Amino acid sequence: MRMLGIVLAAGQGKRMKSKLYKVLHPVCGKPMVGHVLDVLDSVRVDRKVVIVGHGAEEVKSYVGDRAEFALQAEQLGTGHAVLMAKPLLEQEEGVTVVICGDTPLIRSDSLETMIRLHREQGAAATLMSAELGVPQGYGRIVRNEQGHVVRIVEQKDCSPDQDAIREINAGTYCFDNRKLFAALAKVKNDNAQKEYYFTDVVGILREQGETVLAYCTNDESEWIGVNDRVALSEAEKYMRERINRKHMTNGVTIVDPANTYIEKDVEIGADTVLHPGTILRGKTVVGEDCVIGPNCELTDTAVAAGVQIKHSVLSEADVGQGCTVGPFAYLRPGAKLAGNVKIGDFVEIKNAFLDEGAKVSHLSYIGDAHVGKNVNVGCGAITVNYDGFNKHKTVIGDDAFIGSNVNLVAPVTIGKGAFVVAGSTITIDVAENDMAIARERQDNKPGYAEKLRARFKAAKENKSK
Ligand code: UD1
Numbered sequence: 398m399r400m401l402g403i404v405l406a407a408g409q410g411k412r413m414k415s416k417l418y419k420v421l422h423p424v425c426g427k428p429m430v431g432h433v434l435d436v437l438d439s440v441r442v443d444r445k446v447v448i449v450g451h452g453a454e455e456v457k458s459y460v461g462d463r464a465e466f467a468l469q470a471e472q473l474g475t476g477h478a479v480l481m482a483k484p485l486l487e488q489e490e491g492v493t494v495v496i497c498g499d500t501p502l503i504r505s506d507s508l509e510t511m512i513r514l515h516r517e518q519g520a521a522a523t524l525m526s527a528e529l530g531v532p533q534g535y536g537r538i539v540r541n542e543q544g545h546v547v548r549i550v551e552q553k554d555c556s557p558d559q560d561a562i563r564e565i566n567a568g569t570y571c572f573d574n575r576k577l578f579a580a581l582a583k584v585k586n587d588n589a590q591k592e593y594y595f596t597d598v599v600g601i602l603r604e605q606g607e608t609v610l611a612y613c614t615n616d617e618s619e620w621i622g623v624n625d626r627v628a629l630s631e632a633e634k635y636m637r638e639r640i641n642r643k644h645m646t647n648g649v650t651i652v653d654p655a656n657t658y659i660e661k662d663v664e665i666g667a668d669t670v671l672h673p674g675t676i677l678r679g680k681t682v683v684g685e686d687c688v689i690g691p692n693c694e695l696t697d698t699a700v701a702a703g704v705q706i707k708h709s710v711l712s713e714a715d716v717g718q719g720c721t722v723g724p725f726a727y728l729r730p731g732a733k734l735a736g737n738v739k740i741g742d743f744v745e746i747k748n749a750f751l752d753e754g755a756k757v758s759h760l761s762y763i764g765d766a767h768v769g770k771n772v773n774v775g776c777g778a779i780t781v782n783y784d785g786f787n788k789h790k791t792v793i794g795d796d797a798f799i800g801s802n803v804n805l806v807a808p809v810t811i812g813k814g815a816f817v818v819a820g821s822t823i824t825i826d827v828a829e830n831d832m833a834i835a836r837e838r839q840d841n842k843p844g845y846a847e848k849l850r851a852r853f854k855a856a857k858e859n860k861s862k
């Protein structure tokens with residue numbers, strides 16, 4: 398059986414009061430429309446059509462080749478929006494899932510169950526509903542005495558009786574594709590908002606004697622439609638809890654889940670411990686047996702097993718097995734650490750490879766560099782990689798020793814096992830096993846401190862006279 402999906406994403410989202418189009422607002426780091434597409438992928442739809450309108454270009458460029466698009470140039474309502482998919486889909490035979498782009502919490506197992514129910518009962522339409530204490534803002538499900546779904550009434554069109562109904566429309570539906578488009582042609586806009594309501598399709602099919610079902614979810618969150626920033630924060634909270642629970646179930650210790658922020662596509666190995674204030678973003682992957690946090694922000698970063706990271710920021714970095722990072726380290730794009738590398742406090746690494754066992758323990762900047770195995774970079778040593786126009790590379794051979802407060806003025810190469818004396822500014826390559834010293838020779842003047850003090854004292858007294 399063919400499976401089709403339609404995502405409604407053409408609205409502006411006025412109630413968000415935002416320059417960003419509604420469906421692009423992120424929930425746990427991913428635009429809402431992205432979550433909705435994930436759900437459609439999880440039930441293996443053959444074709445997905447996203448209805449775009451407001452911010453069409455932005456939405457299209459985010460969605461990319463994950464879906465086909467239909468343009469709704471004027472936003473005349475959700476029914477009108479679905480109609481835009483007609484030229485693309487009307488010839489198809491199968492089940493069509495229609496889902497709102499602002500319902501990011503719909504779960505794939507619920508959708509799966511709903512589709513199964515729909516098929517088993519040979520329904521023309523099945524919608525997802527939920528019982529809410531406060532049904533404010535949602536369409537109400539009207540049932541007859543036998544308990545069958547009769548139609549959906551939008552809040553603004555509700556009679557006082559209907560207003561009291563607590564079963565609401567979650568905005569996710571499945572349909573027999575042919576029947577959907579046939580019924581859609583009959584939707585009118587004679588309602589409070591003068592809009593073509595997609596929800597009217599349910600009543601139309603029912604009047605034709607078709608089977609219309611409701612699948613009532615008991616999840617406390619999945620029906621949330623994000624119309625404003627209050628709902629956005631609620632969606633964020635529920636999504637965060639859901640993600641954290643998944644990782645804990647998989648064997649990750651999260652010391653304080655309320656204070657740990659993990660985006661949806663992040664992967665974490667078992668027996669890793671996340672301390673409070675940990676934020677894992679984008680395509681970050683953390684291996685097993687790591688200790689991350691407190692207070693770490695990792696974006697698109699790969700962390701192998703057995704790594705410890707404290708109070709640090711890592712972005713597009715790659716950290717090898719058994720490394721320690723921080724406290725207060727900053728690993729920028731292209732920072733790549735082999736196994737057992739130590740990055741200490743106030744160290745910044747950018748576009749640099751540090752081989753097995755290298756140590757940069759304190760107050761350093763390493764940029765555009767290749768640092769060999771077991772190299773020790775002393776406190777305050779830096780690569781001078783930028784001349785105001787171009788970036789240049791520093792190469793440090795295995796087992797070399799870079800003393801404290803050394804400037805390595807790139808392009809420069811330090812040979813294997815070489816020794817660079819503290820305080821040196823190195824501008825010329827150093828050969829293997831050589832020692833380099835590049836600083837003024839020290840001159841000690843015996844007893845001169847006393848003379849100096851006397852002179853300064855006299856000068857001060859003179860001045861105050
Ligand atoms: C809609 C439902 C309501 C349901 C709720 C669930 C209708 C008429 N009402 O109400 O029964 O309880 O969702 O969250 O469908 N959109 C378009 N083109 C348009 C209008 C809207 O693409 O012309 C898109 C929006 O971008 C949004 C989705 O459709 O993603 C839903 O629209 P919205 O205005 O948020 O509908 P609700 O009032 O929340």
Ligand code: CA
Pocket residue numbers: 497499622623624
């Ligand atoms: Ca909505």
